Amino acid sequence: MLPQIFRRKNLDAILHEGENPEFQLKRVLGSFDVVLLGIGAIIGAGIFATIGTAAAGDMARPGAGPALILSFCITAVACGFAALCYAEFAAMVPISGSAYTYSYGTLGELVAWIIGWDLIIEYAVGNVAVAISWANYFKTFVAGFGVFIPDWLSTDYRTAARIPGLFESAPHILGVPIVFNLFAVGIVALITILLVVGIRESSRTNAVMVVIKLIVLAFFVVVGMKYVKPENWTPFSPNGWAGIQAGAAIVFFAYIGFDAVSTVAEEVRNPKRDLPVGIIGSLVICTFVYILVAAVFTGIIPYHALVRMLATQQAEPLTLALQYANIERWGDIFIGVVALGAVIANTAVLLVFQLGQPRIFFSMARDGLLPRSFAKVHPRYRTPHVTTILTGVAVGVTSMFTSIDEMVDLTNIGTLFAFILVCVGVLVLRRREPDRPRAFRTPWVPWVPLLGIASCLYLMTGLPWVTWVRFGGWLVAGLIVYFIYGFRHSRLRQAP
Numbered sequence: 001m002l003p004q005i006f007r008r009k010n011l012d013a014i015l016h017e018g019e020n021p022e023f024q025l026k027r028v029l030g031s032f033d034v035v036l037l038g039i040g041a042i043i044g045a046g047i048f049a050t051i052g053t054a055a056a057g058d059m060a061r062p063g064a065g066p067a068l069i070l071s072f073c074i075t076a077v078a079c080g081f082a083a084l085c086y087a088e089f090a091a092m093v094p095i096s097g098s099a100y101t102y103s104y105g106t107l108g109e110l111v112a113w114i115i116g117w118d119l120i121i122e123y124a125v126g127n128v129a130v131a132i133s134w135a136n137y138f139k140t141f142v143a144g145f146g147v148f149i150p151d152w153l154s155t156d157y158r159t160a161a162r163i164p165g166l167f168e169s170a171p172h173i174l175g176v177p178i179v180f181n182l183f184a185v186g187i188v189a190l191i192t193i194l195l196v197v198g199i200r201e202s203s204r205t206n207a208v209m210v211v212i213k214l215i216v217l218a219f220f221v222v223v224g225m226k227y228v229k230p231e232n233w234t235p236f237s238p239n240g241w242a243g244i245q246a247g248a249a250i251v252f253f254a255y256i257g258f259d260a261v262s263t264v265a266e267e268v269r270n271p272k273r274d275l276p277v278g279i280i281g282s283l284v285i286c287t288f289v290y291i292l293v294a295a296v297f298t299g300i301i302p303y304h305a306l307v308r309m310l311a312t313q314q315a316e317p318l319t320l321a322l323q324y325a326n327i328e329r330w331g332d333i334f335i336g337v338v339a340l341g342a343v344i345a346n347t348a349v350l351l352v353f354q355l356g357q358p359r360i361f362f363s364m365a366r367d368g369l370l371p372r373s374f375a376k377v378h379p380r381y382r383t384p385h386v387t388t389i390l391t392g393v394a395v396g397v398t399s400m401f402t403s404i405d406e407m408v409d410l411t412n413i414g415t416l417f418a419f420i421l422v423c424v425g426v427l428v429l430r431r432r433e434p435d436r437p438r439a440f441r442t443p444w445v446p447w448v449p450l451l452g453i454a455s456c457l458y459l460m461t462g463l464p465w466v467t468w469v470r471f472g473g474w475l476v477a478g479l480i481v482y483f484i485y486g487f488r489h490s491r492l493r494q495a496p
Contacts, residue, residue, distance in 0.1 A: 038282025044349030046254025064247025097363030121414025192392030216341025
Protein backbone atom coordinates (compact mmCIF):
# COMPACT_ATOMS: atom_id res chain seq x y z
CA MET A 1 0.00 0.00 0.00
CA LEU A 2 2.76 2.49 0.86
CA PRO A 3 4.16 2.68 -2.70
CA GLN A 4 0.63 3.35 -3.98
CA ILE A 5 -0.34 6.13 -1.57
CA PHE A 6 2.98 7.91 -2.09
CA ARG A 7 2.96 7.53 -5.87
CA ARG A 8 3.77 10.82 -7.59
CA LYS A 9 1.97 12.27 -10.57
CA ASN A 10 4.13 13.20 -13.54
CA LEU A 11 4.21 16.97 -13.98
CA ASP A 12 3.93 16.65 -17.77
CA ALA A 13 0.77 14.57 -17.27
CA ILE A 14 -0.63 17.25 -14.96
CA LEU A 15 -0.04 19.92 -17.61
CA HIS A 16 -1.60 17.74 -20.31
CA GLU A 17 -4.78 17.21 -18.27
CA GLY A 18 -5.21 20.97 -17.97
CA GLU A 19 -5.56 21.11 -21.76
CA ASN A 20 -8.44 18.59 -21.86
CA PRO A 21 -11.42 20.44 -23.47
CA GLU A 22 -13.84 18.73 -21.07
CA PHE A 23 -12.25 20.41 -18.07
CA GLN A 24 -10.80 23.52 -19.70
CA LEU A 25 -11.40 26.93 -18.14
CA LYS A 26 -11.39 30.29 -19.93
CA ARG A 27 -8.01 32.10 -20.12
CA VAL A 28 -8.87 35.79 -19.85
CA LEU A 29 -6.67 37.27 -17.07
CA GLY A 30 -3.56 39.43 -17.56
CA SER A 31 -0.75 40.39 -15.16
CA PHE A 32 -2.59 43.49 -13.88
CA ASP A 33 -5.69 41.39 -13.17
CA VAL A 34 -3.57 38.87 -11.27
CA VAL A 35 -1.91 41.54 -9.09
CA LEU A 36 -5.32 43.00 -8.27
CA LEU A 37 -6.65 39.55 -7.41
CA GLY A 38 -3.72 39.13 -5.03
CA ILE A 39 -4.38 42.49 -3.35
CA GLY A 40 -8.07 41.70 -3.30
CA ALA A 41 -7.39 38.46 -1.43
CA ILE A 42 -4.84 39.89 1.00
CA ILE A 43 -6.28 43.21 2.17
CA GLY A 44 -9.47 42.45 4.04
CA ALA A 45 -10.49 41.07 7.40
CA GLY A 46 -6.85 40.78 8.50
CA ILE A 47 -6.08 44.49 8.54
CA PHE A 48 -9.64 45.60 9.27
CA ALA A 49 -10.33 43.10 12.09
CA THR A 50 -7.27 41.42 13.65
CA ILE A 51 -4.79 44.22 14.40
CA GLY A 52 -6.74 45.26 17.50
CA THR A 53 -6.36 41.82 19.07
CA ALA A 54 -2.75 41.54 17.86
CA ALA A 55 -1.81 44.82 19.55
CA ALA A 56 -3.79 44.30 22.77
CA GLY A 57 -3.53 40.51 23.20
CA ASP A 58 -6.21 38.29 24.69
CA MET A 59 -6.69 35.70 27.45
CA ALA A 60 -4.39 33.19 25.71
CA ARG A 61 -1.48 35.41 24.59
CA PRO A 62 0.19 38.80 25.17
CA GLY A 63 -0.22 41.74 22.82
CA ALA A 64 2.47 43.32 20.65
CA GLY A 65 1.55 46.93 21.44
CA PRO A 66 3.20 49.47 19.09
CA ALA A 67 5.68 46.70 18.16
CA LEU A 68 2.82 45.46 15.97
CA ILE A 69 4.87 47.09 13.21
CA LEU A 70 7.61 44.51 13.80
CA SER A 71 5.00 41.74 13.88
CA PHE A 72 3.93 42.73 10.37
CA CYS A 73 7.56 42.79 9.20
CA ILE A 74 8.28 39.32 10.64
CA THR A 75 5.19 37.86 9.01
CA ALA A 76 6.02 39.57 5.71
CA VAL A 77 9.47 37.95 5.69
CA ALA A 78 8.00 34.49 6.38
CA CYS A 79 5.41 34.99 3.63
CA GLY A 80 8.11 36.32 1.30
CA PHE A 81 10.08 33.07 1.51
CA ALA A 82 6.93 31.07 0.80
CA ALA A 83 5.90 33.45 -2.02
CA LEU A 84 9.18 32.88 -3.87
CA CYS A 85 8.60 29.11 -3.68
CA TYR A 86 4.98 29.50 -4.81
CA ALA A 87 6.12 31.65 -7.75
CA GLU A 88 8.46 28.91 -9.02
CA PHE A 89 5.76 26.25 -8.88
CA ALA A 90 3.00 28.50 -10.27
CA ALA A 91 5.07 29.42 -13.34
CA MET A 92 6.23 25.82 -13.89
CA VAL A 93 2.87 24.08 -13.21
CA PRO A 94 0.12 26.62 -14.04
CA ILE A 95 -2.75 24.41 -12.84
CA SER A 96 -5.69 25.42 -10.62
CA GLY A 97 -4.86 23.07 -7.74
CA SER A 98 -2.20 25.33 -6.18
CA ALA A 99 -0.26 23.62 -3.35
CA TYR A 100 -2.32 20.44 -3.82
CA THR A 101 -1.09 20.02 -7.39
CA TYR A 102 2.50 20.92 -6.50
CA SER A 103 2.54 18.32 -3.72
CA TYR A 104 1.05 15.65 -6.01
CA GLY A 105 3.95 16.08 -8.42
CA THR A 106 6.69 16.11 -5.76
CA LEU A 107 5.66 14.41 -2.51
CA GLY A 108 3.03 11.88 -3.59
CA GLU A 109 -0.72 11.30 -3.48
CA LEU A 110 -1.21 11.02 0.28
CA VAL A 111 0.63 14.28 0.96
CA ALA A 112 -1.29 15.92 -1.89
CA TRP A 113 -4.57 14.79 -0.35
CA ILE A 114 -3.51 16.09 3.07
CA ILE A 115 -2.62 19.51 1.64
CA GLY A 116 -5.81 19.61 -0.44
CA TRP A 117 -7.82 18.82 2.68
CA ASP A 118 -5.75 21.37 4.62
CA LEU A 119 -6.45 24.09 2.04
CA ILE A 120 -10.12 23.85 2.93
CA ILE A 121 -9.06 25.46 6.22
CA GLU A 122 -7.33 28.31 4.40
CA TYR A 123 -10.03 29.10 1.89
CA ALA A 124 -13.40 27.88 3.12
CA VAL A 125 -12.82 28.26 6.87
CA GLY A 126 -10.94 31.52 6.26
CA ASN A 127 -13.91 32.82 4.33
CA VAL A 128 -16.18 32.03 7.26
CA ALA A 129 -14.09 34.47 9.34
CA VAL A 130 -14.19 37.06 6.55
CA ALA A 131 -17.97 36.74 6.17
CA ILE A 132 -18.42 37.30 9.92
CA SER A 133 -16.13 40.36 9.80
CA TRP A 134 -18.06 41.67 6.79
CA ALA A 135 -21.34 41.38 8.69
CA ASN A 136 -19.90 43.26 11.71
CA TYR A 137 -18.66 46.17 9.63
CA PHE A 138 -21.86 46.25 7.57
CA LYS A 139 -23.83 46.57 10.80
CA THR A 140 -21.62 49.50 11.86
CA PHE A 141 -21.92 51.12 8.43
CA VAL A 142 -25.71 51.06 8.19
CA ALA A 143 -26.02 52.21 11.82
CA GLY A 144 -24.51 55.50 10.64
CA PHE A 145 -27.65 55.99 8.55
CA GLY A 146 -29.96 55.21 11.46
CA VAL A 147 -30.57 51.59 10.41
CA PHE A 148 -30.03 49.34 13.42
CA ILE A 149 -29.82 45.60 12.82
CA PRO A 150 -31.05 43.55 15.79
CA ASP A 151 -28.36 41.50 17.55
CA TRP A 152 -30.23 38.23 17.08
CA LEU A 153 -29.88 38.68 13.28
CA SER A 154 -26.15 39.51 13.37
CA THR A 155 -24.61 37.29 16.07
CA ASP A 156 -23.57 33.66 16.32
CA TYR A 157 -25.15 31.50 19.02
CA ARG A 158 -22.16 31.18 21.34
CA THR A 159 -21.37 34.90 21.27
CA ALA A 160 -25.03 35.64 21.93
CA ALA A 161 -24.83 33.51 25.10
CA ARG A 162 -22.33 36.04 26.50
CA ILE A 163 -24.54 39.07 25.77
CA PRO A 164 -26.96 39.71 28.66
CA GLY A 165 -30.62 39.66 27.65
CA LEU A 166 -30.07 38.71 24.00
CA PHE A 167 -31.68 35.28 24.22
CA GLU A 168 -34.67 36.77 26.04
CA SER A 169 -35.20 39.50 23.41
CA ALA A 170 -34.80 37.17 20.40
CA PRO A 171 -37.85 35.51 18.81
CA HIS A 172 -38.49 31.92 19.91
CA ILE A 173 -39.74 28.80 18.15
CA LEU A 174 -40.92 26.02 20.48
CA GLY A 175 -39.09 27.80 23.28
CA VAL A 176 -35.73 27.90 21.43
CA PRO A 177 -34.26 31.40 20.77
CA ILE A 178 -33.60 32.15 17.09
CA VAL A 179 -30.10 33.62 16.79
CA PHE A 180 -27.98 33.58 13.61
CA ASN A 181 -25.84 35.83 11.40
CA LEU A 182 -28.16 36.59 8.47
CA PHE A 183 -25.87 39.08 6.73
CA ALA A 184 -22.84 36.78 6.76
CA VAL A 185 -24.74 34.10 4.83
CA GLY A 186 -26.33 36.74 2.60
CA ILE A 187 -23.05 38.14 1.27
CA VAL A 188 -21.68 34.64 0.65
CA ALA A 189 -24.77 33.82 -1.42
CA LEU A 190 -24.33 36.93 -3.59
CA ILE A 191 -20.62 36.23 -4.15
CA THR A 192 -21.39 32.63 -5.12
CA ILE A 193 -23.85 33.75 -7.80
CA LEU A 194 -21.28 36.18 -9.25
CA LEU A 195 -18.58 33.49 -9.39
CA VAL A 196 -20.83 31.05 -11.21
CA VAL A 197 -21.51 33.67 -13.91
CA GLY A 198 -17.84 34.02 -14.91
CA ILE A 199 -14.19 34.75 -14.07
CA ARG A 200 -14.00 37.91 -16.20
CA GLU A 201 -16.96 39.49 -14.41
CA SER A 202 -15.50 38.44 -11.05
CA SER A 203 -12.12 39.95 -11.94
CA ARG A 204 -13.64 43.30 -12.97
CA THR A 205 -15.70 43.45 -9.79
CA ASN A 206 -12.59 42.71 -7.73
CA ALA A 207 -10.59 45.45 -9.51
CA VAL A 208 -13.16 48.10 -8.57
CA MET A 209 -13.22 46.95 -4.94
CA VAL A 210 -9.41 46.89 -4.71
CA VAL A 211 -9.17 50.51 -5.84
CA ILE A 212 -11.82 51.58 -3.33
CA LYS A 213 -10.27 49.81 -0.34
CA LEU A 214 -6.78 51.16 -1.10
CA ILE A 215 -8.27 54.66 -1.21
CA VAL A 216 -10.02 54.05 2.13
CA LEU A 217 -6.84 52.81 3.84
CA ALA A 218 -4.96 55.83 2.47
CA PHE A 219 -7.79 57.99 3.83
CA PHE A 220 -7.39 56.40 7.29
CA VAL A 221 -3.63 57.02 7.25
CA VAL A 222 -3.95 60.66 6.13
CA VAL A 223 -6.74 61.52 8.59
CA GLY A 224 -5.26 59.49 11.44
CA MET A 225 -1.76 61.01 11.16
CA LYS A 226 -3.13 64.28 12.54
CA TYR A 227 -4.09 62.48 15.77
CA VAL A 228 -0.95 60.38 16.23
CA LYS A 229 0.92 61.09 19.48
CA PRO A 230 4.54 59.83 19.52
CA GLU A 231 4.29 59.15 23.26
CA ASN A 232 1.71 56.45 22.47
CA TRP A 233 4.52 54.40 20.91
CA THR A 234 6.13 54.12 24.34
CA PRO A 235 6.70 51.50 25.62
CA PHE A 236 7.25 50.21 22.11
CA SER A 237 7.12 46.53 23.09
CA PRO A 238 5.18 46.24 26.39
CA ASN A 239 5.32 42.42 26.41
CA GLY A 240 8.72 41.90 24.86
CA TRP A 241 9.44 39.35 22.18
CA ALA A 242 6.58 37.09 23.31
CA GLY A 243 4.09 39.82 22.41
CA ILE A 244 5.74 40.44 19.04
CA GLN A 245 5.66 36.72 18.16
CA ALA A 246 2.04 36.35 19.26
CA GLY A 247 1.13 39.46 17.24
CA ALA A 248 2.89 38.05 14.17
CA ALA A 249 0.95 34.78 14.49
CA ILE A 250 -2.33 36.72 14.64
CA VAL A 251 -1.67 39.21 11.82
CA PHE A 252 -0.58 36.37 9.58
CA PHE A 253 -4.28 36.25 8.76
CA ALA A 254 -3.78 39.65 7.11
CA TYR A 255 -1.34 38.11 4.61
CA ILE A 256 -3.36 35.07 3.63
CA GLY A 257 -4.37 35.36 0.03
CA PHE A 258 -1.29 35.91 -2.12
CA ASP A 259 -1.21 32.17 -2.75
CA ALA A 260 -4.83 32.33 -3.93
CA VAL A 261 -3.44 33.82 -7.13
CA SER A 262 -2.08 30.37 -8.04
CA THR A 263 -5.60 28.89 -8.03
CA VAL A 264 -6.55 30.88 -11.15
CA ALA A 265 -3.53 29.59 -13.08
CA GLU A 266 -5.69 27.96 -15.76
CA GLU A 267 -7.49 31.25 -16.39
CA VAL A 268 -4.37 33.40 -16.91
CA ARG A 269 -3.26 34.17 -20.47
CA ASN A 270 0.50 34.04 -19.78
CA PRO A 271 0.89 32.17 -16.47
CA LYS A 272 4.67 31.76 -16.69
CA ARG A 273 5.09 35.52 -16.45
CA ASP A 274 1.90 36.78 -14.83
CA LEU A 275 1.65 34.41 -11.85
CA PRO A 276 5.05 35.26 -10.29
CA VAL A 277 4.33 38.97 -10.85
CA GLY A 278 0.92 38.63 -9.17
CA ILE A 279 2.17 36.61 -6.18
CA ILE A 280 5.23 38.70 -5.33
CA GLY A 281 3.86 42.08 -6.44
CA SER A 282 0.68 41.87 -4.37
CA LEU A 283 2.65 40.79 -1.27
CA VAL A 284 5.09 43.73 -1.52
CA ILE A 285 2.33 46.32 -2.03
CA CYS A 286 0.24 45.01 0.87
CA THR A 287 3.20 44.88 3.29
CA PHE A 288 3.92 48.57 2.68
CA VAL A 289 0.26 49.45 3.29
CA TYR A 290 0.08 47.35 6.47
CA ILE A 291 3.10 48.96 8.10
CA LEU A 292 1.67 52.44 7.53
CA VAL A 293 -1.74 51.48 8.94
CA ALA A 294 -0.21 49.75 11.99
CA ALA A 295 1.95 52.78 12.78
CA VAL A 296 -1.02 55.16 12.65
CA PHE A 297 -3.33 52.83 14.60
CA THR A 298 -0.90 52.34 17.51
CA GLY A 299 -0.03 56.03 17.45
CA ILE A 300 -3.66 57.04 18.00
CA ILE A 301 -4.64 54.56 20.75
CA PRO A 302 -2.15 54.00 23.61
CA TYR A 303 -1.58 50.39 24.61
CA HIS A 304 -2.93 50.84 28.14
CA ALA A 305 -6.23 52.14 26.76
CA LEU A 306 -6.53 49.47 24.08
CA VAL A 307 -6.21 46.54 26.50
CA ARG A 308 -9.15 47.83 28.55
CA MET A 309 -11.52 47.78 25.58
CA LEU A 310 -13.91 44.94 24.82
CA ALA A 311 -12.99 42.25 22.33
CA THR A 312 -15.94 43.30 20.16
CA GLN A 313 -14.50 46.82 20.01
CA GLN A 314 -11.02 45.53 19.15
CA ALA A 315 -12.58 43.55 16.29
CA GLU A 316 -13.26 46.86 14.49
CA PRO A 317 -9.86 48.52 15.14
CA LEU A 318 -9.80 51.24 12.48
CA THR A 319 -13.20 52.68 13.33
CA LEU A 320 -12.26 52.30 17.01
CA ALA A 321 -9.14 54.40 16.43
CA LEU A 322 -11.11 57.20 14.81
CA GLN A 323 -13.66 57.11 17.63
CA TYR A 324 -10.84 57.32 20.18
CA ALA A 325 -9.34 60.30 18.32
CA ASN A 326 -12.60 62.13 19.07
CA ILE A 327 -12.67 64.04 15.80
CA GLU A 328 -15.06 66.92 16.38
CA ARG A 329 -15.83 67.86 12.80
CA TRP A 330 -16.84 65.21 10.26
CA GLY A 331 -15.93 62.48 12.77
CA ASP A 332 -19.01 60.37 12.12
CA ILE A 333 -18.54 60.69 8.37
CA PHE A 334 -14.89 59.61 8.64
CA ILE A 335 -15.90 56.55 10.67
CA GLY A 336 -18.58 55.75 8.09
CA VAL A 337 -16.04 55.96 5.25
CA VAL A 338 -13.71 53.49 7.00
CA ALA A 339 -16.60 51.14 7.79
CA LEU A 340 -17.62 51.24 4.12
CA GLY A 341 -14.02 50.48 3.14
CA ALA A 342 -14.01 47.47 5.46
CA VAL A 343 -17.24 46.18 3.92
CA ILE A 344 -15.79 46.49 0.41
CA ALA A 345 -12.41 45.03 1.43
CA ASN A 346 -13.99 41.98 2.98
CA THR A 347 -16.23 41.57 -0.05
CA ALA A 348 -13.13 41.42 -2.27
CA VAL A 349 -11.53 38.78 -0.04
CA LEU A 350 -14.72 36.74 -0.07
CA LEU A 351 -14.73 36.94 -3.85
CA VAL A 352 -11.15 35.70 -4.32
CA PHE A 353 -11.30 32.99 -1.65
CA GLN A 354 -14.64 31.71 -2.89
CA LEU A 355 -13.00 31.64 -6.31
CA GLY A 356 -9.98 29.67 -5.02
CA GLN A 357 -11.60 26.87 -3.00
CA PRO A 358 -13.82 25.47 -5.80
CA ARG A 359 -10.81 25.29 -8.12
CA ILE A 360 -8.88 23.17 -5.63
CA PHE A 361 -11.88 20.82 -5.34
CA PHE A 362 -12.04 20.90 -9.15
CA SER A 363 -8.42 19.69 -9.45
CA MET A 364 -8.90 16.99 -6.80
CA ALA A 365 -11.99 15.72 -8.60
CA ARG A 366 -10.11 15.49 -11.92
CA ASP A 367 -7.68 13.18 -10.12
CA GLY A 368 -10.53 11.01 -8.81
CA LEU A 369 -9.94 11.90 -5.15
CA LEU A 370 -13.35 13.58 -5.01
CA PRO A 371 -16.56 12.69 -6.91
CA ARG A 372 -16.33 13.32 -10.65
CA SER A 373 -19.30 15.69 -10.52
CA PHE A 374 -17.04 18.14 -8.68
CA ALA A 375 -15.03 18.55 -11.89
CA LYS A 376 -17.99 19.63 -14.02
CA VAL A 377 -17.59 22.90 -15.96
CA HIS A 378 -20.61 25.06 -16.76
CA PRO A 379 -21.32 24.71 -20.50
CA ARG A 380 -21.94 28.44 -20.96
CA TYR A 381 -19.85 30.25 -18.33
CA ARG A 382 -16.90 27.78 -18.29
CA THR A 383 -16.64 27.93 -14.51
CA PRO A 384 -16.56 25.02 -12.02
CA HIS A 385 -20.13 25.75 -10.99
CA VAL A 386 -20.81 22.59 -8.94
CA THR A 387 -17.94 23.14 -6.51
CA THR A 388 -18.59 26.89 -6.46
CA ILE A 389 -22.16 26.34 -5.28
CA LEU A 390 -21.20 23.64 -2.77
CA THR A 391 -18.49 25.89 -1.30
CA GLY A 392 -20.93 28.79 -1.06
CA VAL A 393 -23.49 26.70 0.82
CA ALA A 394 -20.89 25.31 3.25
CA VAL A 395 -19.30 28.70 4.00
CA GLY A 396 -22.63 30.50 4.28
CA VAL A 397 -24.22 28.02 6.67
CA THR A 398 -21.11 27.83 8.87
CA SER A 399 -20.76 31.63 9.07
CA MET A 400 -24.28 31.85 10.50
CA PHE A 401 -23.35 30.06 13.71
CA THR A 402 -19.59 30.44 14.44
CA SER A 403 -17.34 33.12 15.97
CA ILE A 404 -14.46 34.86 14.17
CA ASP A 405 -11.65 34.13 16.69
CA GLU A 406 -11.85 30.34 16.27
CA MET A 407 -11.90 30.65 12.49
CA VAL A 408 -8.88 33.00 12.32
CA ASP A 409 -6.54 30.77 14.36
CA LEU A 410 -7.57 27.61 12.49
CA THR A 411 -7.09 29.36 9.14
CA ASN A 412 -3.62 30.56 10.15
CA ILE A 413 -2.29 27.14 11.16
CA GLY A 414 -3.72 25.48 8.05
CA THR A 415 -2.17 28.06 5.73
CA LEU A 416 1.23 27.94 7.44
CA PHE A 417 1.23 24.16 7.03
CA ALA A 418 0.50 24.58 3.31
CA PHE A 419 3.35 27.07 2.96
CA ILE A 420 5.75 24.59 4.59
CA LEU A 421 4.85 21.83 2.14
CA VAL A 422 5.32 24.14 -0.85
CA CYS A 423 8.81 25.06 0.41
CA VAL A 424 9.60 21.35 0.87
CA GLY A 425 8.30 20.66 -2.63
CA VAL A 426 10.74 23.13 -4.20
CA LEU A 427 13.66 21.39 -2.47
CA VAL A 428 12.48 17.94 -3.57
CA LEU A 429 11.85 18.89 -7.21
CA ARG A 430 15.17 20.72 -7.53
CA ARG A 431 16.86 17.46 -6.56
CA ARG A 432 14.67 15.09 -8.62
CA GLU A 433 14.30 17.19 -11.78
CA PRO A 434 17.06 19.82 -11.76
CA ASP A 435 16.93 20.27 -15.55
CA ARG A 436 13.17 20.89 -15.85
CA PRO A 437 12.54 24.32 -17.44
CA ARG A 438 11.59 26.95 -14.86
CA ALA A 439 10.21 30.29 -16.06
CA PHE A 440 10.83 31.64 -12.53
CA ARG A 441 13.49 30.23 -10.22
CA THR A 442 13.39 30.66 -6.46
CA PRO A 443 16.70 32.38 -5.60
CA TRP A 444 19.28 31.07 -3.12
CA VAL A 445 18.04 27.50 -2.95
CA PRO A 446 18.17 25.70 -0.52
CA TRP A 447 18.34 28.65 1.89
CA VAL A 448 15.12 30.43 0.90
CA PRO A 449 12.93 27.27 1.18
CA LEU A 450 14.63 26.26 4.44
CA LEU A 451 14.11 29.73 5.91
CA GLY A 452 10.49 29.58 4.72
CA ILE A 453 9.97 26.29 6.56
CA ALA A 454 11.65 27.56 9.74
CA SER A 455 9.79 30.89 9.81
CA CYS A 456 6.40 29.26 9.24
CA LEU A 457 7.05 26.74 12.01
CA TYR A 458 8.02 29.63 14.27
CA LEU A 459 4.74 31.43 13.60
CA MET A 460 2.81 28.22 14.22
CA THR A 461 4.31 27.99 17.72
CA GLY A 462 2.68 31.33 18.51
CA LEU A 463 -0.82 29.88 18.12
CA PRO A 464 -2.83 28.52 21.11
CA TRP A 465 -2.57 24.79 21.86
CA VAL A 466 -6.31 24.33 21.30
CA THR A 467 -5.77 25.39 17.68
CA TRP A 468 -3.21 22.59 17.27
CA VAL A 469 -5.72 20.10 18.68
CA ARG A 470 -8.41 21.23 16.24
CA PHE A 471 -5.95 21.13 13.36
CA GLY A 472 -4.89 17.60 14.27
CA GLY A 473 -8.51 16.50 14.45
CA TRP A 474 -9.18 18.03 11.03
CA LEU A 475 -6.26 16.15 9.44
CA VAL A 476 -7.38 12.85 11.02
CA ALA A 477 -10.87 13.38 9.57
CA GLY A 478 -9.26 14.01 6.18
CA LEU A 479 -7.29 10.79 6.31
CA ILE A 480 -10.48 8.87 7.05
CA VAL A 481 -12.18 10.41 3.99
CA TYR A 482 -9.13 9.61 1.83
CA PHE A 483 -9.01 5.92 2.71
CA ILE A 484 -12.79 5.55 2.42
CA TYR A 485 -13.14 7.31 -0.94
CA GLY A 486 -10.01 8.91 -2.43
CA PHE A 487 -7.71 5.88 -2.27
CA ARG A 488 -10.29 3.65 -3.93
CA HIS A 489 -11.14 6.09 -6.76
CA SER A 490 -7.72 7.62 -7.48
CA ARG A 491 -7.19 7.82 -11.23
CA LEU A 492 -3.41 7.62 -10.73
CA ARG A 493 -3.74 4.38 -8.74
CA GLN A 494 -6.06 2.87 -11.35
CA ALA A 495 -3.80 3.83 -14.24
CA PRO A 496 -1.57 1.07 -15.70
